[in-house]
Amino acid sequence: MQLDILTICYIAASVTFIMGLKMLSSPATARRGNLVAAAGMLVAIIGTIFLYKDENGNSLHNYSWIFAALIIGAIIGVVAAKKVKMTAMPEMVSFFNGMGGACAALISVIEFDYVFRTAEKVQTLHFADSVATGHFLAIAAGAIIGSISFAGSMVAWGKLNGSFKDVVFKAQHSLNLLVFALVIVLAFVTYFASNQYADYFFIATVLLALIYGVLFVLPIGGADMPVVISLLNSFTGVAAACGGFLYNNKAMLTGGILVGAAGTLLTILMCKAMNRSLTNVLIGSFGSKENTTSGSATTNSGSYKEISTSxxxxxxxxxxxxxxxxxxxxxxxxxxxxxxxxxKL
Structure with missing residues (x-):
């Protein structure tokens, strides 16, 4: 019965996420939509804390740690949102998005650690013998995408507040593609490696994903940053959806899919409106000097003059x-x- 109630909580949360996103499409209902989605998330969190039971029938424990983290996080979030200036809102969004990416990546890291320890106990020869392919793909995707989103969002936050400058150098395309290819290769090597070395390959995969996240955002100019933040936001959503697959959590899965899809569509629309290529965004050279295209997108035409109100x-x-x-x-x-x-006048 408790499991049924928890499932209902997750379904209710998923419905409120969809309703909230729909209400965000209009300025008149956006505030209410935000509150509706937040209420659904609260229901999912409370339901998970008090109703969840594992396959052995054990409930969650360490409630003091859980609620301490919730209270501290809530206080930091409320204070930050209250004090932030409207002109600094994009960098706060980037920072919060980075925290979401880090959370999704840590979920995958913890799940890998659990699977790896299980593999050591059963003493299989290769890591692939103790974990299903689909399960490992969800772990690897969550860790890689979440790490890229975290590192990239932190660099974007730093660039928006002036802590980092644009970094553009020769062969940046090739380096970014090489690092990303190494991330994918190491993920496959992790799966087929022996249990003795699988954890080392996985750690190297996550570290390289973090490095790619940094390289991916470094060359991007401040004016183009909103597009990249939107793309990184979609990455966080996809990483969260991977966590939903890992834990069979409908609310996490629905929320991740909504964020991922909405962020991707927004990124494509913004690129189209700015006459930019999404491919350049993905390979990390978006807005760099070596990709500046000729044409009206990069040059001003006509004349303008500032005048008084009268x-x-x-x-x-x-x-x-x-x-x-x-x-x-x-x-x-x-x-x-x-x-x-x-x-109207």
């Missing part, structure tokens, strides 16, 4: 057509309603 009113009074190009500053000033009133 002059702007005079110009618009006699203009046949007016084009308003909103930027991030308009959102920070919360002037969208005033801009809409101007549009």
């Amino acid at each position: 002059d702007a009113a005079m110009v618009m009074r006699y203009a046949n057509k007016v084009m308003i190009v909103p930027g991030y500053g308009l959102a920070v000033a919360q002037a969208q309603h005033t801009c809409h009133e101007l549009e």
Whole structure:
């Protein structure tokens, strides 16, 4: 009966995630959608803590550690969200996204450690003999994607607050592709390696994934960072979905799929709007000098002039057509309603 109630909690959480995402599509319902999805996550967390039982019928323990971590994390999150300035919101989103990637990666690391210790007990010759292929693929994907998301998000956070500068050098394409290829090769080597060396290969896989995450974001300019943050956000979602597969957790699986799909679609739309190539984003040279394409996407045409408010009113009074190009500053000033009133006039 407890398992049935927990399943209902996960289904309810999954439904609230979908409803919340739908409500986020409109400014009028976005705040309420955020609260609805958060309530569903709270139900899933509480249900897991008090209703979950393993295959031997054992419940979770160490409640003091669990709730201490929840309270500390909640306090840090609330204080950070309250104090952050609107102009610093992108870097806070990048930081929080990095924490999600790290969490997903650690889940895979812990699961690998559990499987590896089990393999040592049964004394199989090769690691592949003690773990199903699909199970290992979920572990490896979660560890690799989560590590890339964590490292990349931390670099993006540092670049947005001015701690890191753009780093562009020759053969950056080749180096990034080489590191990524080594990550994939080491993951396969881990699966087919003997139990004596499998853990070393897995550690090397995670470390190289972290290095790739850093190299992936280093060359990207600040103006292009929102696209990369969106892509890294989708990576975190995919890594979380891998955790859902590992633990057969419907809420984690649904949330990860939603974040991964939404982040991927947003990345593609932003690249298309900016006349950029998603391939350049994936190989880590997006926005770098060696990939600057010729054409109107990188050059300014026409002329512009800053004028006073009264002059702007005079110009618009006699203009046949007016084009308003909103930027991030308009959102920070919360002037969208005033801009809409101007549009109607």
